[in-house]
Amino acid sequence: MINVNLVGNPNTxxxxxxxxxxxxxxxxxxxxxxxxxxxxxxxxxxxxxxxLVDLPGIYSLTPLSYEEDVACKYILEHKDRLTxxxxxxxxIQRNLYLTLGxxxxxxxxxxxxxxxxxxxxxxINYSLLEKLLGIKVVYVNASDKKSLNKLNDMIISQSYDxxxxxxxIKNLDFSKLDxxxxxxxxxxxxxxxxxxxxxxENIKNxxxxxxxxxxMEDVSYERYNYIDFLVDKCVTNKVKVYGYSxxxxxxxxxxxxxxxxxxxISLSFYITFFSVGSFFSDCLSFLxxxxxxxxxxxxxxxxxxxxxxxxxxxxxxIIGGVGSILSFLPQVALLFFFLSLLEDSGYLARVxxxxxxxLGKVGLSGKSVYTLLMGFGCSTTAVLTARNMEDxxxxxxxxLLTPYMSCSAKFxxxxxxxxxxxGVNNIFVIIALYxxxxxxxxxxxxxxxxxxxxxxxxxxxxxxxxxxxxxxxRTISLLWLNIKLFFAxxxxxxxxxxxxxxxxxxxxxxFQYVANGNGISMLESLGKIISPIFIPLGFGNWGLSAAxxxxxxxxxxxxxxxxxxxxxxxxxxxxxxxxxxxxSFLIHFNSGATVLSYLVFCLLYxxxxxxxxxxxxxxxxxxxxxxxxxxxxxxxxxxxxxYTFARLSEIYTIAFVLSIFLxxxxxxxxxxxxxxxxxxxxxxNKCPNCKK
Amino acid sequence: xxxxxxxxxxxxxxIHKISYSVGDKxxxxxxxxxxxxxxxxxxxxxxxxxxxxxIEIRGYTLTLKKDIVSCILVxx
Numbered sequence: 122m123i124n125v126n127l128v129g130n131p132n133t134x135x136x137x138x139x140x141x142x143x144x145x146x147x148x149x150x151x152x153x154x155x156x157x158x159x160x161x162x163x164x165x166x167x168x169x170x171x172x173l174v175d176l177p178g179i180y181s182l183t184p185l186s187y188e189e190d191v192a193c194k195y196i197l198e199h200k201d202r203l204t205x206x207x208x209x210x211x212x213i214q215r216n217l218y219l220t221l222g223x224x225x226x227x228x229x230x231x232x233x234x235x236x237x238x239x240x241x242x243x244x245i246n247y248s249l250l251e252k253l254l255g256i257k258v259v260y261v262n263a264s265d266k267k268s269l270n271k272l273n274d275m276i277i278s279q280s281y282d283x284x285x286x287x288x289x290i291k292n293l294d295f296s297k298l299d300x301x302x303x304x305x306x307x308x309x310x311x312x313x314x315x316x317x318x319x320x321x322e323n324i325k326n327x328x329x330x331x332x333x334x335x336x337m338e339d340v341s342y343e344r345y346n347y348i349d350f351l352v353d354k355c356v357t358n359k360v361k362v363y364g365y366s367x368x369x370x371x372x373x374x375x376x377x378x379x380x381x382x383x384x385x386i387s388l389s390f391y392i393t394f395f396s397v398g399s400f401f402s403d404c405l406s407f408l409x410x411x412x413x414x415x416x417x418x419x420x421x422x423x424x425x426x427x428x429x430x431x432x433x434x435x436x437x438x439i440i441g442g443v444g445s446i447l448s449f450l451p452q453v454a455l456l457f458f459f460l461s462l463l464e465d466s467g468y469l470a471r472v473x474x475x476x477x478x479x480l481g482k483v484g485l486s487g488k489s490v491y492t493l494l495m496g497f498g499c500s501t502t503a504v505l506t507a508r509n510m511e512d513x514x515x516x517x518x519x520x521l522l523t524p525y526m527s528c529s530a531k532f533x534x535x536x537x538x539x540x541x542x543x544g545v546n547n548i549f550v551i552i553a554l555y556x557x558x559x560x561x562x563x564x565x566x567x568x569x570x571x572x573x574x575x576x577x578x579x580x581x582x583x584x585x586x587x588x589x590x591x592x593x594x595r596t597i598s599l600l601w602l603n604i605k606l607f608f609a610x611x612x613x614x615x616x617x618x619x620x621x622x623x624x625x626x627x628x629x630x631x632f633q634y635v636a637n638g639n640g641i642s643m644l645e646s647l648g649k650i651i652s653p654i655f656i657p658l659g660f661g662n663w664g665l666s667a668a669x670x671x672x673x674x675x676x677x678x679x680x681x682x683x684x685x686x687x688x689x690x691x692x693x694x695x696x697x698x699x700x701x702x703x704x705s706f707l708i709h710f711n712s713g714a715t716v717l718s719y720l721v722f723c724l725l726y727x728x729x730x731x732x733x734x735x736x737x738x739x740x741x742x743x744x745x746x747x748x749x750x751x752x753x754x755x756x757x758x759x760x761x762x763x764y765t766f767a768r769l770s771e772i773y774t775i776a777f778v779l780s781i782f783l784x785x786x787x788x789x790x791x792x793x794x795x796x797x798x799x800x801x802x803x804x805x806n807k808c809p810n811c812k813k
Numbered sequence: 814x815x816x817x818x819x820x821x822x823x824x825x826x827x828i829h830k831i832s833y834s835v836g837d838k839x840x841x842x843x844x845x846x847x848x849x850x851x852x853x854x855x856x857x858x859x860x861x862x863x864x865x866x867x868i869e870i871r872g873y874t875l876t877l878k879k880d881i882v883s884c885i886l887v888x889x
Contacts, residue, residue: 180842180845180846181841181842181845183838183841183842183845185838185839185842212872212873214847214871214872215846215847215871215872215873218845218847319841320837320841321841322837337837337840337841337844338830338831338844338849338850340844341841341844341845341847341849342849342850345847345849345852361872362869362872362873362874363872363873363874364873364874364875365857365867365869365874369858369867373858373867375858375859375860375861376861378860378861379861470876473876474860474865474867474876475860475861477860477864477865477876477878478860478861478862478864478865481864481865481878487865487876580836580838580839580842580878580881581865581876581877581878581881582839582842582843582846582875582876582877582881583875583876584873584874584875584876585867585873585874585875585876
């Protein structure tokens, strides 16, 4: 078996190459830091087994952020392996810097020049480059499978070696280092020597050298000098700037950038949830009901009879529960599609730039935008992207804030429960809920920043990818992938949860079938224990409390559970909503205030189990527990506040309550401002050099 | 010798050096990215509150925070 490491600068197409070589579907995007951990897969080529390892992108062998650390450690541990160093043809100058680093390490290297753009902005003389560098050079288009055979042939030919020379090494001054090492009698490789005079902390600690060499400028100067020589000889027609385009003059205009982003986001949310998405969603639920649910239910009734528990299980848990979630397929698929569009077009990196101002103020970095935006799709995958952060505190903070974003699983809750009560006006409720999540996240970030998670200076160095049009082929494959993922989720996790909830809510502890009202089910007795806690929030009945617990596994289960407790036998959203208007539903929600408070609680109360386990892995148990406790407290407080506010508005007029609320708010804000002023004055008296 | 923040938008300057006040790690990263002595560099944009800057160097674009830009010393 041939072991191959895939190494390269960020956003040069490593994962695209990996996917096409191994026929995988790892997540790709047009920004820096999509891949955050190493991924390995074995594939066959002409009866050879090749083990390909995809690594996060790096600029040099000195890491700055977490995912770079993963890659660097891996490369250093497996430096005997064949290394495929992938370069972007349009930005070869900077990309070759890493190649030199790998050559200093003494890797066996194949340099793969990836021509992503159809019309590359420069011409490269590959044979001359190969001759000058002394390593194999091959050019491919990573997204075109046919062009990869060249590379595969080269991998199995094993004709590569590490017998090359780097002419600039003799220009480097090792005298200061040699003095120390000759005393200590340490034998260092050329890579270690260079890293030492570059003041690399890891290697300095390893050899217990704590002298500052101050030579890092010389090292990078010599490397780039050599690259300039190579580029001068091999590359022609280099005029255009990589990344920046004329479009940026408008999109990144100081004053327009922010409104343009908001416009894009609101438009895509509108399309996803309200116009196109909801149309397809209605169609799907109609079709499901007409051609799947009704015939199947009838069939079951003819086989088992009207009152059999099997029919009830099938009808309520499977058709009703799963069907109601399944009808959200178009909306969820569209949402993920728009998020991918944001990534693939190259706009996402620009968004980070636009948000650096605002997020910097609340103690985050522009880079957090990635994670928070992905949080609208799925918190679980979003939390992983927090690895992009350089500083540990910022990483923890970003990860903890992600669950406050309304993920795609929470939207069905808003749509079904809110839709049943507020009808057309539900659109405002949904918007308010999304904004509430963002608002709380900002507040929490400020809170963390001021208390125990103060972020260190973030360097915020972010490269701009070029804008790329998304192809039709990619659009279809993205949609298809998201549809498959959604089906897998509904078909396994949610189906299983629905069946469990059904069993718990239809059998007593003595395993007696209690659907006909002749006993208390397990869930009912459990729900009744915790439900008193929620009385101040307005939903102190066992059904809603039990649904919240079921929702810990997957948020969608909340709506299917509520519908189950009512024994509503329809599967579509509309009919479910209609039946929620029934007298029976008033058991659960007695007013609009209850609904609002319940929705707010669902938004804030707890990340799902999958997110929790990822959080635990990424930021440690301590912070996960703290984060969850804070979330529960916040959810309780905000829900209580919303409930009280809504109740009071029902009793008195909204204007009255609003004015009281605003007075309170102004009072609190002025208190904070005054306190701050007093605090600042004290600081100023202490230091005379203060600019104030 | 001036810091790049005082430079005009769209004009190329030559890098004199990266100040050590930016910290070892960030300084090394900037050098890795090609901010070497004598290299041509220019500002091409900034964000609303001027906290982040767009920079062109070695034929590519990247964005840096204000305090890093202020550590890039250029010859006027």
